Amino acid sequence: MNTAELRTILVVEDDPADQVLIQEAFEEHEETRRSRPNLLLAWDGEQALDILFRRGAHAQATRPDLVILDLNLPKYDGRAVLEQIKSDLELRTIPVVVFSTSSQDEDIVGTYRLHANAFVTKPTGFDDFTAVVHQIQEFFTRTARLPAPAA
Numbered sequence: 001m002n003t004a005e006l007r008t009i010l011v012v013e014d015d016p017a018d019q020v021l022i023q024e025a026f027e028e029h030e031e032t033r034r035s036r037p038n039l040l041l042a043w044d045g046e047q048a049l050d051i052l053f054r055r056g057a058h059a060q061a062t063r064p065d066l067v068i069l070d071l072n073l074p075k076y077d078g079r080a081v082l083e084q085i086k087s088d089l090e091l092r093t094i095p096v097v098v099f100s101t102s103s104q105d106e107d108i109v110g111t112y113r114l115h116a117n118a119f120v121t122k123p124t125g126f127d128d129f130t131a132v133v134h135q136i137q138e139f140f141t142r143t144a145r146l147p148a149p150a151a
Contacts, residue, residue, distance in 0.1 A: 010064035025133035045076025
């Protein structure tokens with residue numbers, strides 16, 4: 001069984017309530033208790049890109065092992081962020097999970113065309129939301145094989 005370690009996760013989410021739910025889900029999850037990942041939070045697409053490309057105030061940012069990306073963001077939407085990640089030679093190996101309220105086929109197909117690694121529709125209830133975040137974490141720590149961290 002693979003036990004990949006998610007040391008740093010970039011959560012790109014403009015809804016404060018969803019940010020808190022994601023943080024709480026990681027804090028309460030059994031996998032996380034042993035080795036809690038550092039969550040980097042970005043409120044909009046521009047801040048996410050600054051973190052990923054280590055620009056400005058984020059010049060010392062740690063490269064994330066996983067990106068959880070909302071689609072509907074201010075400044076640059078999730079599609080633009082995803083396109084930039086997957087077109088960059090150094091960033092394209094970072095798995096990106098699109099985590100959106102949308103369940104529209106055009107959003108799902110469009111993000112896979114931009115090389116998203118997964119598309120997950122956000123559940124509306126607290127327990128379901130938390131369970132889905134746990135499933136994302138478990139998949140990337142127990143099932144998926146991740147590339148070695150960049151030097």
